[in-house]
Amino acid sequence: MIACAISCATRGLAGVPVTVEADIANGLPGFAIVGLTDRAIQEARERVKPAIRNAGYKFPQRRVTVNLAPAELPKEGTGFDLGIAIAILRAEDSSLRLDGLAFLGELALDASLRPVTGVLPMARCLAASGVRRLIVPVENAPEAALAEGLQVLGAASLQACVEYLRGEGTLVPGVRDASLPSSEPEPDLAAVRGQAQAKRALEIAAAGGHNLLMTGAPGAGKTMLARAFPSLLPDLPSDAALEVAAIYSLRGTLRERPPTTSRPPFRAPHHSISRAGLVGGGTGLAQPGEISLAHRGVLFLDELCEFSRQHLEALRQPLEERTVTVARARAAVTYPADFMLIGASNPCPCGHLGEAQGCTCEPRQLSAYNNKISGPIKDRIDLVVSVPRQEYRDIFEGADEEPSAVVRDRVEAARNRRGEVAGHGNAALTGREILAAARATTPARRLLALSGERLHLSARGFFRVLRVARTISDLAGEDRVGEEALAEALHYRIEMAG
Amino acid sequence: MIEPRWIDPASAEWPVRLLHLESPPQGFWQLGTIGALSPSVAIVGSRRATFAGVEIARSIARELGSAGIQVVSGMALGIDAAAHTGALDAGGSTVAVLGCGIDVCYPRRHEGLRSRIVASGSVITEEPAGTPPFKHNFPKRNRIIAALAHAVVVVEATERSGALSTARWAADLGREVLAVPGSIRARQSSGTNLLIRDGVRPFLGIADLLEAVPELRSTVPESALNALPLGSRGGLERFSPPLREILARMGTQPIHPDQVGVALGLSPALVASRLGALELAGAVMSLPGGLVARTV
Numbered sequence: 001m002i003a004c005a006i007s008c009a010t011r012g013l014a015g016v017p018v019t020v021e022a023d024i025a026n027g028l029p030g031f032a033i034v035g036l037t038d039r040a041i042q043e044a045r046e047r048v049k050p051a052i053r054n055a056g057y058k059f060p061q062r063r064v065t066v067n068l069a070p071a072e073l074p075k076e077g078t079g080f081d082l083g084i085a086i087a088i089l090r091a092e093d094s095s096l097r098l099d100g101l102a103f104l105g106e107l108a109l110d111a112s113l114r115p116v117t118g119v120l121p122m123a124r125c126l127a128a129s130g131v132r133r134l135i136v137p138v139e140n141a142p143e144a145a146l147a148e149g150l151q152v153l154g155a156a157s158l159q160a161c162v163e164y165l166r167g168e169g170t171l172v173p174g175v176r177d178a179s180l181p182s183s184e185p186e187p188d189l190a191a192v193r194g195q196a197q198a199k200r201a202l203e204i205a206a207a208g209g210h211n212l213l214m215t216g217a218p219g220a221g222k223t224m225l226a227r228a229f230p231s232l233l234p235d236l237p238s239d240a241a242l243e244v245a246a247i248y249s250l251r252g253t254l255r256e257r258p259p260t261t262s263r264p265p266f267r268a269p270h271h272s273i274s275r276a277g278l279v280g281g282g283t284g285l286a287q288p289g290e291i292s293l294a295h296r297g298v299l300f301l302d303e304l305c306e307f308s309r310q311h312l313e314a315l316r317q318p319l320e321e322r323t324v325t326v327a328r329a330r331a332a333v334t335y336p337a338d339f340m341l342i343g344a345s346n347p348c349p350c351g352h353l354g355e356a357q358g359c360t361c362e363p364r365q366l367s368a369y370n371n372k373i374s375g376p377i378k379d380r381i382d383l384v385v386s387v388p389r390q391e392y393r394d395i396f397e398g399a400d401e402e403p404s405a406v407v408r409d410r411v412e413a414a415r416n417r418r419g420e421v422a423g424h425g426n427a428a429l430t431g432r433e434i435l436a437a438a439r440a441t442t443p444a445r446r447l448l449a450l451s452g453e454r455l456h457l458s459a460r461g462f463f464r465v466l467r468v469a470r471t472i473s474d475l476a477g478e479d480r481v482g483e484e485a486l487a488e489a490l491h492y493r494i495e496m497a498g
Numbered sequence: 499m500i501e502p503r504w505i506d507p508a509s510a511e512w513p514v515r516l517l518h519l520e521s522p523p524q525g526f527w528q529l530g531t532i533g534a535l536s537p538s539v540a541i542v543g544s545r546r547a548t549f550a551g552v553e554i555a556r557s558i559a560r561e562l563g564s565a566g567i568q569v570v571s572g573m574a575l576g577i578d579a580a581a582h583t584g585a586l587d588a589g590g591s592t593v594a595v596l597g598c599g600i601d602v603c604y605p606r607r608h609e610g611l612r613s614r615i616v617a618s619g620s621v622i623t624e625e626p627a628g629t630p631p632f633k634h635n636f637p638k639r640n641r642i643i644a645a646l647a648h649a650v651v652v653v654e655a656t657e658r659s660g661a662l663s664t665a666r667w668a669a670d671l672g673r674e675v676l677a678v679p680g681s682i683r684a685r686q687s688s689g690t691n692l693l694i695r696d697g698v699r700p701f702l703g704i705a706d707l708l709e710a711v712p713e714l715r716s717t718v719p720e721s722a723l724n725a726l727p728l729g730s731r732g733g734l735e736r737f738s739p740p741l742r743e744i745l746a747r748m749g750t751q752p753i754h755p756d757q758v759g760v761a762l763g764l765s766p767a768l769v770a771s772r773l774g775a776l777e778l779a780g781a782v783m784s785l786p787g788g789l790v791a792r793t794v
């Protein structure tokens with residue numbers, strides 16, 4: 001006797017539908033699962049058997065073989081438990097109707113269902129492959145319901161599921177939003193006093209999708225500014241929001257970020273993070289790292305110079321290609337990683353460069369410190385801004401600051417103006433594209449030529465300045481890049497004088 | 499490869515000015531193409547100088563170099579190196595007096611600078627070949643710097659800086675000493691400000707130097723003299739009024755662009771744009787650490 005149930009595996013952010021085949025044959029009682037499984041799936045034997053028994057059904061006292069097809073695809077995780085149990089029960093009970101259904105979920109020994117990770121990307125894949133109804137653990141139902149094109153049913157236990165399949169019971173339909181905590185309010189830019197130039201740079205970065213580096217003494221407010229940065233970004237379009245939710249679903253971190261939110265994500269990993277944690281990896285199949293969790297949002301690296309050089313080097317390719325490919329022993333996996341980088345660093349190892357009390361660093365230390373950033377990712381940073389320590393007076397007696405919502409309106413207007421080049425903003429324009437898009441005025445061209453000569457701008461530096469100038473003109477509502485915009489962009493360039 | 503030569507009082511190249519010292523050196527090793535005889539000014543200062551100080555030293559040396567005045571210094575980090583570089587950049591000649599053996603390059607990173615100096619000036623030392631840069635050699639070499647020069651300009655020095663020892667030697671020898679004044683709060687200028695309080699002439703521009711040491715004026719060709727920017731300030735007319743307004747607000751001390759914006763009531767976008775334009779015009783320099791300083 002043979003029966004099939006549909007389940008799903010993930011490969012990167014994409015899902016792969018998996019057919020769970022169960023064969024029950026005469027022979028010595030036994031239970032084998034094949035199909036490039038990991039340890040968690042092998043252990044499913046010890047969960048599925050008691051779960052079926054404790055649910056009040058009979059586990060066949062014969063030779064049971066389960067195959068997860070396609071068999072050459074590496075699979076992992078506990079999400080196949082429900083599919084395996086249903087396939088085995090179906091092999092002996094033809095009254096179960098499985099047409100157009102798929103199953104995801106981990107079984108407890110008492111036959112109740114436990115939530116699993118990655119339900120959202122799998123639900124999207126199943127919907128695309130023609131599955132009409134998906135049964136998931138109750139806890140996963142709201143998340144799975146975000147996928148368009150299929151009906152999601154939440155089951156509390158194996159019994160509930162089986163009764164439904166017999167046409168005897170009903171299951172809770174999954175509804176979006178239900179019982180999910182709303183996202184915490186983002187810190188507002190108005191909470192930061194002063195720092196006019198830094199705020200201006202954040203606005204430009206938000207409008208053009210530029211990567212930004214803030215330098216300044218410890219305690220100057222770099223972290224606060226960075227945390228307020230997402231509040232300047234417009235809402236994500238729904239497909240992008242879903243893509244982000246899928247990544248969080250895969251990591252099982254939807255509790256940190258409600259899947260229904262359309263706010264861009266903000267990630268701030270500590271510099272002690274491992275390389276795998278940052279770019280993705282781990283044992284078995286690679287998990288998405290922080291850079292993928294920051295997809296369509298902001299990756300904030302505080303104390304940029306404290307990150308190891310290898311970590312910073314590893315960011316280079318994702319910054320270029322907006323995806324990251326992590327090769328592990330079992331398979332290479334590609335995750336999206338289209339993020340904006342906000343870096344913060346002290347101006348020098350002692351942190352007091354450019355302050356009244358003076359810097360105590362040796363020149364050699366200084367150049368080593370600067371090389372650390374400049375080497376690997378300098379090419380990808382469009383704006384550099386210094387964040388001075390605030391005077392006591394400014395903090396407590398300053399004027400009212402502009403709230404984020406006002407700045408965000410300007411950012412949105414600037415973005416709409418450009419009609420969003422593939423959703424990446426001016427920062428993604430290639431050299432040829434920016435030359436065409438800038439439409440620089442004659443005086444601006446003259447200024448640009450002069451800057452190449454006087455400030456020793458490289459070709460890359462030249463295009464960086466032009467991209468930033470384009471964004472500044474967008475914010476000002478100007479069609480052509482003029483002298484003023486260009487001069488301002490030059491002021492934020494990364495090439496240091498001297 | 500040029501071989502170092504030993505110059506003693508019997509040599510034709512021996513600078514008579516060294517005999518003004520109570521304990522002149524027995525002689526010295528010289529590596530280079532040009533002797534130490536021509537009219538000279540020493541520019542000395544802190545190793546750990548501010549960026550503004552380095553820029554000042556370089557520009558003074560550049561002006562001296564283009565006027566045909568030799569720049570003497572100690573090839574140390576900071577002000578010394580900037581002084582040599584400025585003179586060389588202007589096509590002038592420069593003398594580096596070392597505190598170590600003639601075959602030792604200290605600090606090591608000045609290998610390149612050293613060969614430039616040898617090519618259009620000279621490196622001299624009284625220490626025997628192979629002597630490491632012992633601490634106690636430096637006050638000794640300072641007396642040679644002071645003796646060789648007609649005047650000593652101290653650009654930046656803390657109260658404990660070796661540059662002050664050069665200034666003392668110079669004063670004892672009757673050489674003119676000038677000090678570049680700084681803010682009374684700037685640690686790097688505390689030594690030079692003390693010198694000024696004690697009666698040393700403040701250096702506000704090259705004109706002060708020529709006034710203090712008239713011999714220099716006579717040795718400098720008339721044409722070069724006219725080319726010197728004798729008025730140390732001015733020339734701001736070439737900037738548009740908005741840019742002039744910013745320059746007028748910027749003192750010699752580096753400040754943060756936000757302060758400029760607050761002082762003038764300008765939006766950060768305008769401040770950045772104007773500073774960018776000024777930087778391009780060479781009137782403003784942005785320093786590591788995010789501050790900007792006026793350079794004209």
